[in-house]
Amino acid sequence: MSSYDDRQLSRRAFGGVVGAGAAAAAVGLPVGEARADEPAERPFRAETGWRGKRPNILFVLGDDLGWADLSSYGSPHIRTPHLDRLGRQGVRFTDAYAGSATCSPTRFSLYTGRFPGRTKGGLAEPIADRSVGLEPTHPTLASLLRDAGYATALIGKWHCGYLPDYSPTRSGWDEFFGNFGGALEYYSKLGLGGEYDLYEGRVREGDAEYKDLRYYTRILTERARDYVRRPHDRPWLLNLNFTTPHWPWIADGDEEQSAEIVRRIKAGDGRALWHADGGSLAKYKEMVEDLDRSVGRVLDALAESGQERDTLVFFASDNGGERFSYNWPLSGNKASLLEGGIRVPALLRWPERIAGGQVSDVPVFTPDWTATLLELGGARPHPAYPLDGTSLAGYLLRGEEVGERDLFWRVRGERALRRGPWKYYRGKSGPDQLFHLASDLREQADRADAEPELLARLRGAWERTEGELLPYPG
Structure with missing residues (x-):
């Protein structure tokens, strides 16, 4: 039997997938390898009756990760044990969607809880210049939670506007470490315009850049580990936005490939970062598996800090997969509103309140998570900026039906x-x-x-x- 066949679902494993997940199972998609001490997947059911303190929130985004790029969603060749385990310890959503089909509009929908088309910056698909961004006057997930007593931080990709007018620290995040643009070369940190794009706490144009020429995913992982392990005297929100596995197709250790792309950028090749002549299925596999290990390291730090039970961890992608993504059986890719462009993997874990080993086929999308996290954090939406998402807190914690609605x-x-x-x-x-x-x-x-x-x-x-x-x- 081939290695591909070895990874297919057993008959017993098929029974744990429901709804659209069952459709995936019918074509032979694996759901990950469970450990003996972890329950098999079962349809989601809320455990009701207990009320506890507000959770810490660790919201992790992959970049251009396709719906079936995790082994728990069907990839026949990519192994993602850490993310698979995250899903088995909580809820795996089979019918989860991004707020849009490209990077920055989805981030607008997460940060505002509203359709991207309600804001000028959200009309860019995606943002590619300095003319638009997330207006600092607009309430955000971070600003509303901060007003409710949360510490807030964003580590990684912002992609909601450039200085001097737009910045995470002007939109509700107490701390920022990361890049402003939609893509960067993983070692040199050069962005789409050839500019250096790695900053810490930058609010004003002219503030110093942060120099670190190591592989970007390593840096973000270290920063996130440091954040969750530091002493906290109040609940916190950490948006951890990886650029993996977005192009260019460079894995940790690919210094020669990095140097060639940097040479092309400095020679004036405006499309060097697109890396249209590079990448492969093997390289993509390497990048996704590195993302999985990186998330695993952050989750390890969370456990070591003693905050695991009280922290809600959510993982998803910002849109559907790109060139080398495994999207079967979906049609379409990133930038399309076919399922392959907007359906994404989504995993949620909160040990203190939500039992593990569950799978949900309720259709959900990015603005719902904004509404949900605001409710769980005790924050109220601004009345002048009504949300387009539906809070799932009642569904997750009180056994309420979501009800039919339009996405x-x-x-x-x-x-x-x-x-x-x-x-x-x-x-x-x-x-x-x-x-x-x-x-x-x-x-x-x-x-x-x-x-x-x-x-x-x-x-x-x-x-x-x-x-x-x-x-x-x-």
């Missing part, structure tokens, strides 16, 4: 809306399409002609929401 996406030239198992979609070339995701996860059986009334209702719902948003600039 909405808009990018230039594409539209999508999910209601229950149905998804309305129109691509750049049209026409309107309708898919029943519970039976057609790959979005190949267009039901538009068979269900014209349902299609009209979903299209109307999309257009009503779209009418509330800012128009794209011409």
Whole structure:
């Protein structure tokens, strides 16, 4: 039997996956290797009746990580034991979505809890210059939790605007260490414009850069470990935003490849970081597995600090996978509103309140987590900036039903809306399409002609929401 076959689900393991996860299991996707002391997956059920203190929050984002790039979501060749274990110790979500199909709009939806199209900066897909960003006057997850008594920090990729006008420390984070732009070379820290892009606590243009030419994922991991291990006298929020496995395709130890990309950047090649002539499935595997080990090291530090039970840990990707991502059986990739562009792995663990070994097929998306974390942290949304997400606290802690609702996406030239198992979609070339995701996860059986009334209702719902948003600039 091949190594691929060795990693397939046993018949017993199939029983622990539900909903769209069951559709994945039907095509032979593994769900990770459980240890003897860890429970097999079962459908999610809240444990109710206990009320405790507010949690610390460790919110981890991978960058361009595809839905099936973790072994617990189906990758036949990438091994992610630390993230798989995180899911087995809490809840693995099969039908989780990003707030948009590219980097910065999703981050806007997380930080504001609102559709990206409600803010000017969220219309950039993604932000590529200094003209727009997250306005410091807009309430954020960090500012609202800070007002409720939390310490707040962001480590890693910001990608919500550049100095002098935009910065995490101007939008609610007490501390910032990381990069402002959408991508950087992992060793030199050169960004898309050839600028050096690694800073600590930067608020004003002209503040000193932070010089460290080691592999970026190592640096972020060390910083995060230091943060969780330091003494804290109040609950904290840490947004840990890795750039892995975003291009360029450079793993730890690839100094020669790094030097070649740096040479091209300095020679004026504006697309050197895109690394269109580099990368491979093997290199991508190396980067994802490095991300997994890095998250594992941060979780180890959390356990060593004695805060593990009282810390809610959430892991997801900012959008769907890119060139070398394993997205099967989904269609589409990053930048598309097909499932492969917006469906992402999502794992949640909070030992003090949520039992492990659970899997949920409830459709959720990025703004929901903003609303959820605000409620769990005792923070109130600003009345002038109503949230578009739904708090899942009642579902996770009190056994309440989420109820049927619409998940909405808009990018230039594409539209999508999910209601229950149905998804309305129109691509750049049209026409309107309708898919029943519970039976057609790959979005190949267009039901538009068979269900014209349902299609009209979903299209109307999309257009009503779209009418509330800012128009794209011409």
